[in-house]
Amino acid sequence: MALLPSSPLNAAPVAFLEDIHDRWQQDPASVDPSWARVFRMVDDLLGGSPMSGNVEEVGLITMLRQLGHLFANINPLETKPPVTLDLIRAANIRLLNKRPPSAVTLLERYCGTLGVESSHIDDDEIRNWIQDATENATAPExxxxxxxxxxxxxxxxxxxxxxxxxxxxxxxxxxxxxxxxxxxxxxxxxxxxxxxxxxxxxxxxxxxxxxxxxxxxxxxxxxxxxxxxxxxxxxxxxxxxxxxxxxxxxxxxxxxxxxxxxxxxxxxxxxxxxxxxxxxxxxxxxxxxxxxxxxxxxxxxxxxxxxxxxxxxxxxxxxxxxxxxxxxxxxxxxxxxxxxxxxxxxxxxxxxxxxxxxxxxxxxxxxxxxxxxxxxxxxxxxxxxxxxxxxxxxxxxxxxxxxxxxxxxxxxxxxxxxxxxxxxxxxxxxxxxxxxxxxxxxxxxxxxxxxxxxxxxxxxxxxxxxxWRAPTPTMLAPASGSSIVPRVAPATVQRILEHIATPPAGVKLDPRLERQVRQRMTERKVAVWAVGEALALGSLLLEGIPVRLSGQDTVRGAFSHRIFALTDAEDGKRHISLQQLSPEQAPFSVINSTLSEYAVLGFEYGYSLGHPRALTLWEAQFGDFANSAQVLIDQFIASGEEKWRLRSSLVMLLPHGLEGQGPEHSSARIERYLQLAAQENIIVAIPTTPANYFHLLRRQAHNATRKPLIIFTPKTLLRLPAAVSPLEDFSSELQFQPVLVDRSTAAENSGSAIRQILLCCGKLAYSLIQERDRRGATDTLIVRLEQLYPLPMGALAEIFRTYPDTTLVWVQEEPANQGAWSWLDRRLEHLAKKSGHTKPRWYYCGRPESASPAGSFHEDHIADQQKIVMAAFTRPPLNTGVNT
CATH class of the missing domain: 3.40.50.970 (Thiamin diphosphate (ThDP)-binding fold, Pyr/PP domains)
Structure with missing residues (x-):
C-alpha cells in the first residue's frame, strides 16, 4: 500500500524538498501556501524549533506520528513481523542509511502494541499535546x-x-x-x-x-x-x-x-x-x-x-x-x-x-x-x-x-x-x-x-x-400520584406575564417580533398557548424547580410561537426572559438540539434520571418524527420502571393534528403510545386549552410519583382565537382537568334534554363546538378527553350516570386504525355499561382505516374534515369509519 499518496513528502526528490524548504525559511510567501503549511506542521512536530537536518528524516518522523498506527502490532490474531525501519523503507518512504535515534524512539512509541491516531484533529495544539504525551509516556510500574x-x-x-x-x-x-x-x-x-x-x-x-x-x-x-x-x-x-x-x-x-x-x-x-x-x-x-x-x-x-x-x-x-x-x-x-x-x-x-x-x-x-x-x-x-x-x-x-x-x-x-x-x-x-x-x-x-x-x-x-433473597424495595405509587400542586398567586402570574411581554431595556428587536412579544399581554386578559406554557415554566422556576427544555428549533418553536429567546437585531445576542425572573429562581435551560431524535431523547431521558427534581422536557419538531427514537420510547421510557425500577418524569411534547400537511406532518401516533400504556407506566395527555396545559405541566413537576408524560401538543390551536384561557384560570384553585365538559350546554339543559354525547380529544373539539353552535344543537353535549391514560374512569362514569339514555359517539380526525379509537372502544363500552348507561355501545365517527396517517392534498383534507364534523350531528350518527 502506498503511503501518503498526495503528500509532498512522499514522492518529491530530496533535493527539491531541501531547496523549497530553504526558500520558505528565507521568505515564507515565496512558496505555495500548501508547502508553507507542511513546513509549519513539521516545525510543530519537532517541538517548535526550525526544521533542521535532512528532510528525509523529517519525513520519517512525520510519517511515524501520523501513520504509525497502520504498522502497529495491535491485532493479537495477526502474526506479522515487528515493524522495522527497513520495512518502512520498503513502503516507499525514502530514508537515510543511518537510523536516527529519534526515529527509533518514535518507532517504539507508534508502531508497538499501541497505535495512536491523531492526524485527523484540526487543532495543532491538541495534536502536539498528544505527540508529547505519547512520546514521553513511561512503562507501567x-x-x-x-x-x-x-x-x-x-x-x-x-x-x-x-x-x-x-x-x-x-x-x-x-x-x-x-x-x-x-x-x-x-x-x-x-x-x-x-x-x-x-x-x-x-x-x-x-x-x-x-x-x-x-x-x-x-x-x-x-x-x-x-x-x-x-x-x-x-x-x-x-x-x-x-x-x-x-x-x-x-x-x-x-x-x-x-x-x-x-x-x-x-x-x-x-x-x-x-x-x-x-x-x-x-x-x-x-x-x-x-x-x-x-x-x-x-x-x-x-x-x-x-x-x-x-x-x-x-x-x-x-x-x-x-x-x-x-x-x-x-x-x-x-x-x-x-x-x-x-x-x-x-x-x-x-x-x-x-x-x-x-x-x-x-x-x-x-x-x-x-x-x-x-x-x-x-x-x-x-x-x-x-x-x-x-x-x-x-x-x-x-x-x-x-x-x-x-x-x-x-x-x-x-x-x-x-x-x-x-x-x-x-x-x-x-x-x-x-x-x-x-x-x-x-x-x-x-x-x-x-x-x-x-x-x-x-x-x-x-x-x-x-x-438468598433480594431486599424488599419501597412500594411504587400509582401513576396519577396524589401530590398537592400549590396554587399560583395572581401577582405571580402578572409578574411573569409582564416579564415575558416586555423586551429587555436596550435590546433592539425586529419590529414584527417586538409586536408579537408585546401581544403576550392583551386587554382581553386571556393567554394563548405559548403564554400558558411560559407561565407554567416561570412559576415552577420561582418555586425553585429547575426546568430544561430541548429539541429541534425549540428555542423559537417550530411554529414561531414560543420565542423564549429574544435576539437583538443589531448584535445577535440572545436574551432569555425566563432566566431573569429573580435572582433566587431555579436554573432554566432552553436548548436547540442537534437534528436528532434518537440520541437527544435518550439524553433527556438520562437527564431526567440524574436530576429527578427538575422538569425535563423534550419537544419533537413534529410528533411524526418521534418514531426515529422508537427504541428509546419502547425500551426505556415505557418499560424502564417495569424492567429496572427506574423512575423518570420526562415530558415528551409531540405536535399532533391533521391539518392537510401530508402524512409526515400530521400524526404523532397516539395509538402507539396507548398500546405501550399498561400498569400505569406512563401518562398520556392531549390538552386543548392553555390553562389545562399549564396545570398539567405543574402537576408533572410537583408529582412525587415520577412517570413519563406524553403530551400531544397542538399546532392549529397555537393561534386559534377560541383556544385561549382567562388569566384567572392560571391562578385559581383549578387543577388539571382530565375531562372537559361543555359546561354551557350542560347548564342550560337537564340530563333528560341531552340526547347525544360527542366524546373527542384534541383540536377537533373546537370544530364540533362551532358546528353545534351553528346548528343550535343544544341537545348535544361535547366532552373533551384531555388525558387518555390512565383513563379518567371516575369523571367519565359520572357523565354516563348523569346522561344514561344518550347516544354515545366517539369522534376523531385520525383514521379508524389510528388515534385513540381502537384502544378506547371496548374500554368505553365496558365503563358505560358498568355505570348504568342504557345504550353503552359506541358509534365511531372519523376517517376510515388507512395505511397512511393523512392525505397530502389540503382541499381534500378540508372536505374530509367537514364530513366528519357533519356526520357527528347526524341522527343516528353516520359511521364514517369502519363498522363496529
Missing amino acids: TDTLRRAYGKLVQAEEFEAFLDKKFPGKKRFGLEGGEALLPMLDRILQNAAADGVRSVVIGTMHRGRLNIAANILGKPLERLLAEFKGAFPFGSEKSCTADVAYHLGFDTILPETGLAVTLQPNPSHLEAVDPVVIGRVRALQEQLPVIARKSVLGIVLHTDAAVIGQGVVTETLQLGMPAGFTVGGTLHIVVNNQLGFTTEPEEGRSSRYCTGPWKAIDSLILHANGNDVDAAIRAADLATRFRKAHARDAVIDLVCFRRNGHNEMDEPRYTQPVLYRRLDKMIGVRHRLEEKLLDASILNVEEIKAAIESCHASLNAAYAVLPT
Whole structure:
C-alpha cells in the first residue's frame, strides 16, 4: 500500500524538498501556501524549533506520528513481523542509511502494541499535546502490573466458574477480551486521582457480569442469584424485571470513594449511550461549575455495533454543543473482530471501527488486547486527554472472542479456521504471568494464592444461593400520584406575564417580533398557548424547580410561537426572559438540539434520571418524527420502571393534528403510545386549552410519583382565537382537568334534554363546538378527553350516570386504525355499561382505516374534515369509519 499518496513528502526528490524548504525559511510567501503549511506542521512536530537536518528524516518522523498506527502490532490474531525501519523503507518512504535515534524512539512509541491516531484533529495544539504525551509516556510500574494481573485472574476465574456451574447459560462472557478489566480498573484509578467523584457507565452485555463483579464489586451472591434466576427486586414479584446481563448497579468503590452507576440497558445495541451522557450532564449541573469535571461518563461498545448503529454518531455529535457537552466521555470498544457471525469486512466500510470519532476530533487509540502494557498505557493516555482537553477519547481494544456470540452458539459453523487458531492461542493472563515470573515480579506461590482466593469467594457465594433473597424495595405509587400542586398567586402570574411581554431595556428587536412579544399581554386578559406554557415554566422556576427544555428549533418553536429567546437585531445576542425572573429562581435551560431524535431523547431521558427534581422536557419538531427514537420510547421510557425500577418524569411534547400537511406532518401516533400504556407506566395527555396545559405541566413537576408524560401538543390551536384561557384560570384553585365538559350546554339543559354525547380529544373539539353552535344543537353535549391514560374512569362514569339514555359517539380526525379509537372502544363500552348507561355501545365517527396517517392534498383534507364534523350531528350518527 502506498503511503501518503498526495503528500509532498512522499514522492518529491530530496533535493527539491531541501531547496523549497530553504526558500520558505528565507521568505515564507515565496512558496505555495500548501508547502508553507507542511513546513509549519513539521516545525510543530519537532517541538517548535526550525526544521533542521535532512528532510528525509523529517519525513520519517512525520510519517511515524501520523501513520504509525497502520504498522502497529495491535491485532493479537495477526502474526506479522515487528515493524522495522527497513520495512518502512520498503513502503516507499525514502530514508537515510543511518537510523536516527529519534526515529527509533518514535518507532517504539507508534508502531508497538499501541497505535495512536491523531492526524485527523484540526487543532495543532491538541495534536502536539498528544505527540508529547505519547512520546514521553513511561512503562507501567511493577505495582500496576501486579494489580493488572490480579484483575486478569479474577476475570478468567469468574468466567470459568460460571461456565462450570451454569453450563450453556447465556452470559456473554469476556473470554478473549479480559484485558478490559485492568484497563477499566486503571481508568477508574486515574479518574479518582484526577478529582472525579462520580462515574456513570454504560456497557454492552458482553463482559457486563464480569465488570459488575470484579470492577464494581457487586456482591457475588447477589450477582449469582440474579444470574440463576432470582427476582432482583425483592421477594414479591411486583414487576417483570430483566435478565441479569441487562440490570444496573449502584455502588461506592471503597478504595477510591468513587460513586459509580452501571446504567441498565436493553439488548438494543448502543441505545444506552445517550442515556449515560444525559445522566452525567444532570449530575454535573447540580454541582458548581468549577466542580463539574468531577463527574465522568464511560461508555463501552463492541466493534460491529459501534460502527453499525447510527445512534453512536448521533450521540458523539452531542459532545461539544453547549447544551449537551459533558467535558469529554471515555469510550472503550471491545473489538472482538467478529459481530455474531459477521466478519469485519462484512460489517463496515472503514479500516477501523472507530471511524465516527474522527468527525469530532477525538483521540483514537488502538491497543493490542493480548498486551496489558498497551491496555494500561491506553487507559492513561485517554484519561489524561479527557482531563486536558474536555473531549472524547476512544480506545479500540483489539482482542478476540474465544466462544460464540453467546454460550449457546457454535462459532465453528461459520468461522472454523479462526477458531482452530483461537483454540491454540495463549491468553493475555498467561502472557503477563510469564512476563512477571521471568522478571521475578511474581512467584508461583502468589499466583496460586490469587487463584485460590477467587475460587473461595465464588464458592462461598454459590453456597448461599438457595437461601438468598433480594431486599424488599419501597412500594411504587400509582401513576396519577396524589401530590398537592400549590396554587399560583395572581401577582405571580402578572409578574411573569409582564416579564415575558416586555423586551429587555436596550435590546433592539425586529419590529414584527417586538409586536408579537408585546401581544403576550392583551386587554382581553386571556393567554394563548405559548403564554400558558411560559407561565407554567416561570412559576415552577420561582418555586425553585429547575426546568430544561430541548429539541429541534425549540428555542423559537417550530411554529414561531414560543420565542423564549429574544435576539437583538443589531448584535445577535440572545436574551432569555425566563432566566431573569429573580435572582433566587431555579436554573432554566432552553436548548436547540442537534437534528436528532434518537440520541437527544435518550439524553433527556438520562437527564431526567440524574436530576429527578427538575422538569425535563423534550419537544419533537413534529410528533411524526418521534418514531426515529422508537427504541428509546419502547425500551426505556415505557418499560424502564417495569424492567429496572427506574423512575423518570420526562415530558415528551409531540405536535399532533391533521391539518392537510401530508402524512409526515400530521400524526404523532397516539395509538402507539396507548398500546405501550399498561400498569400505569406512563401518562398520556392531549390538552386543548392553555390553562389545562399549564396545570398539567405543574402537576408533572410537583408529582412525587415520577412517570413519563406524553403530551400531544397542538399546532392549529397555537393561534386559534377560541383556544385561549382567562388569566384567572392560571391562578385559581383549578387543577388539571382530565375531562372537559361543555359546561354551557350542560347548564342550560337537564340530563333528560341531552340526547347525544360527542366524546373527542384534541383540536377537533373546537370544530364540533362551532358546528353545534351553528346548528343550535343544544341537545348535544361535547366532552373533551384531555388525558387518555390512565383513563379518567371516575369523571367519565359520572357523565354516563348523569346522561344514561344518550347516544354515545366517539369522534376523531385520525383514521379508524389510528388515534385513540381502537384502544378506547371496548374500554368505553365496558365503563358505560358498568355505570348504568342504557345504550353503552359506541358509534365511531372519523376517517376510515388507512395505511397512511393523512392525505397530502389540503382541499381534500378540508372536505374530509367537514364530513366528519357533519356526520357527528347526524341522527343516528353516520359511521364514517369502519363498522363496529
